[in-house]
Amino acid sequence: MPKIALIVNPIAGIGGPISLKGSDGVAWKDLGIYIGPSYKISILFARQLKTLIAGRELGNLEILVPRGIMGEVAAKELINEPKVICRPHYPSSSEDTKFCAERASEEQADLVVFVGGDGTAFDVFEGTRGKMPLLGVPGGTKVYSSIFARSLSSATRLIIAYLDNEYYPTVGEILLVDENKLREMGELAIVKYATAMTIESKKAEEHQQSKDFGASSEDEIFELAECVAREISEEQPLLIGPGRTAKAISEALGIKKSNLLGVSAGWKGKTYCDDCSSLDVLSFCNESGGAHRVKVIVSPLGASGFVLGRGNQQIPISVLKEMSLDNIIVVATRNKVMRLKKLYVDLRGSGIEEKFSGYVRVKIGCEEELVMKIFPA
Incomplete structure (x- = not known):
């Protein structure tokens, strides 16, 4: 069985409810009751995945995780002893995400699954240096990149396809837009762009399409x-x-x-x-x-x-x-x-x-x- 890394950005997605258009640069102390949307999605993802893999022999499956709510807690919904590969700070930052992604690369993960938005996607990409396939579970405010599965359910189906060897390798896009321009002017401006390896199911298209910046007249x-x-x-x-x-x-x-x-x-x-x-x-x-x-x-x-x-x-x-x-x-x-x-x-x-x-x-x-x-x- 493969090694799968799971990395969660626990505050991704708070920009939606409080109308910030993203969580980049937002201090944890300012979040109040809104902290943790992406973390909650990671728990739902793990529970849904556990239901789908019921009956499969997972004795050799190794899940690599950061300590605590950046991955360990969700992974324990799946297996008793996920392998902790990094100990992020609390509150965590993008540097913790990059470091844990780098550790996943060093541990030779076969697939890195992350929960968050486009900012998290870029952090994971930079940490892994594009050495292994990535799969995004949509949990952020800005989810414009095709590296993400279309939904939480699509992500779980992709993991099942991966475990059953019913997938094929492909390429996904990672787009990062300027959050300041989004917040202040509502303007979509791409500041970073990359492509990364990912997986797609042989049975159905489970990835979303990247944000279409083509304009109607x-x-x-x-x-x-x-x-x-x-x-x-x-x-x-x-x-x-x-x-x-x-x-x-x-x-x-x-x-x-x-x-x-x-x-x-x-x-x-x-x-x-x-x-x-x-x-x-x-x-x-x-x-x-x-x-x-x-x-x-x-x-x-x-x-x-x-x-x-x-x-x-x-x-x-x-x-x-x-x-x-x-x-x-x-x-x-x-x-x-x-x-x-x-x-x-x-x-x-x-x-x-x-x-x-x-x-x-x-x-x-x-x-x-x-x-x-x-x-x-």
């Missing part, structure tokens, strides 16, 4: 925004997700959206909050008479096709539980729709992914719609 976006805005009544409470198309719709509705990747809330001509946090969204839904009265305008995330749970983590699960697919307005330019294969939701073990799956009408122009199917990731 401004005229196409403006036309779609004007059409959508005309169809919305003044009394309708709205949550508007991230993206260029959503920002144009927000402007057409007169709801402020200063950040391209933020979530805005309000009514036609009235802003409740701009760049809302999860708590802001909860308050807005309560003041609107309940989440079931609110419509959510979303555009698929890049070329990956995610409409919920990826890129708009400011919308909490508790709000989505009060909604149905009828509350969701999916919008996309014709140019984007032509590049998409499917739409996805990734609500991470919440038990409500099926509720937001099925066929949906995607608005692509004035009185013009396209029916697409949403799948659980």
